[in-house]
Amino acid sequence: MTTVKVLDTQHPGKRRHPKKHNHYGFRDFFHFDPEQGTIVDWNESYNVLTTEDFIIGLVEGLEEEVGEASAATMYTIGCEWGQKDAFFFEKWFETEFERNIRQTNLMFLLETWWWPFTAQGWGRWEVDMGDRQQGFMFINIFDSAVARTLGDVGKPVCFLYAGLFAGFFTELVKKQLSCIEIQCYSMGETYCKFLLGGQDRIDAAAFWFKEGATARDIEKRLRAGEVLR
Amino acid sequence: MLSQFEHLRRETDGRYASDAELEFAIDYVRSFNLRVQTYLKLQEIEAALVQQTYLQMRALNPAWFVHGNTDVSAKWKRDTIRVLRYVAVAVLTHDPDTFRERMLLWFQTIMRAFGAQQSCSMTYQVLQDIIRQHLTAPQAELVCPLLEMSRRAFGAAS
Incomplete structure (x- = not known):
């Protein structure tokens, strides 16, 4: 038996x-x-x-396996995680607060979404929704687990976070959104900064970033309504 | 206190603590009666403290209790009582670190999300003033630093 x-x-x-x-x-x-x-x-x-060695192993192992595609792979993993987490979040939020997520103060909703991540060691965040009407917003992450582990390597490393934000917000607003890290602790900055928006804006930001623009430059250009032609 | 004991346990692993390392515990024992009295007093006068703070806040700016078309007085009272109870426990246990970890950091983000910094800053200022009227000076000296910590955390712009 x-x-x-x-x-x-x-x-x-x-x-x-x-x-x-x-x-x-x-x-x-x-x-x-x-x-x-x-x-x-x-x-x-x-x-x-997990230890920091685990994160190093994950990032470097993936780089060894797929080379430059590792960034896109991490981003895609993040996207799927974010999309799944949006459904998971909706369920626990509505159970805990007995309220539909669509009838909730947006900033409160977002803070509530991120708190478990803070508790799990993914870092504190700050959301800047000042440009939401223009179709983009910024997220700052203080103490990114990935960047803190890898240290100053001179390039952005938080692709998993960028994917997580893209996936979660896409599900939340029911509109395809993308995300790019435009400033990273691993570039010697004090915190990481992500831009979230439609693909056209993310493409423009990625292009400017590759050309050497700083996060501040990108913010200014977006606010001035510049796009790629 | 509990955080300090936890720290002591880690630091003194496999050895006896020095007199200096034990000083915090001796200070705590000396302050224990006062802490219990303060805790019990806060419990006894909680409703009066919150009501007086509410009336004073309302006289200063009634708009603090309206969010959109909703009267948020009941919510304000619940929030203030919750903070006050965590403060009371932190007084009893002499553990501001745990208060910060379990309450302050979370509530700070929630108050910012609702843009309630100004109302919070004033709430915890007025509450300190009222507490000084009800408690003895040594009792108030245990409570007010925690309320000031709350005022700074919840009232900060970002």
Whole structure:
């Protein structure tokens, strides 16, 4: 006879305080189960702790396998992750706040989306929606896990983040969006900066960036309405 | 306090702590009675503190309690009570680090998302003034630095 053990994956802290919203402290957010050997977070996702060596291995291993295509590969992985996470987020947000995501203050919604990532070590963020009416916006990431690990290598490295933002926001606004990192901690800057918008704007920014434009130059050119001809 | 004990445990792994390293615990024991009294007092007068702060804030600017067409007074009260309760625990445990990690950093981003910095800055200023009227000076000295920390965090532009 086989015994099937049903695993209770619910976070015990959440079971006790299901309506608690400020649950992002390390001991609140993660539940370590030594018996099962699992780390389940507040939203019942399984987590794996990794070292910086793991990130280096991931980035350098991929580069070794696919060469220059590694950036696009990481971006695509990020996109798929972001799209899937948008559905996952919608589900847990509506359960936690008993409110549809479309009837929620946008900045509050976005902060709530990013908090689990902050708790998991992906860095703090800041969203600049000042140019949203023009069809683009900026996201700053402080302490990117990838850039912090790789250090100053003189080029942007956070393709996974760019993909994550593109994928998530595409699902959120139901419109195809792309994202590019226009400033990176790995270029010696103090934080990473991403531009999110339609493909035409991202292509223009990518072109200017390759030509040596700084994030500030790109911001100015976009705000001045410049596009590629 | 709990953070400090955690730090002590890590730092003194496999050895005895020095007198200097134990000083924080001795200070805590000395301040313990005052901390418990303050905690109990905050619990006792919580409703009055929040109501007085609310009335004073409303007199200063009623627009702080309207968001769009919605009266957010009840939400403001819930938020203020929540912060006050975390402050009370931080007073009892002498643990501003845990207060910061579990409450302050999260709430700061939420208040910014709603553009409530100005109202927050004033809330935690007025609350400090009112607390000084209700608590003894040594009690207020335990509470007000945490409220000032909150005022700076929630009230900062970005």
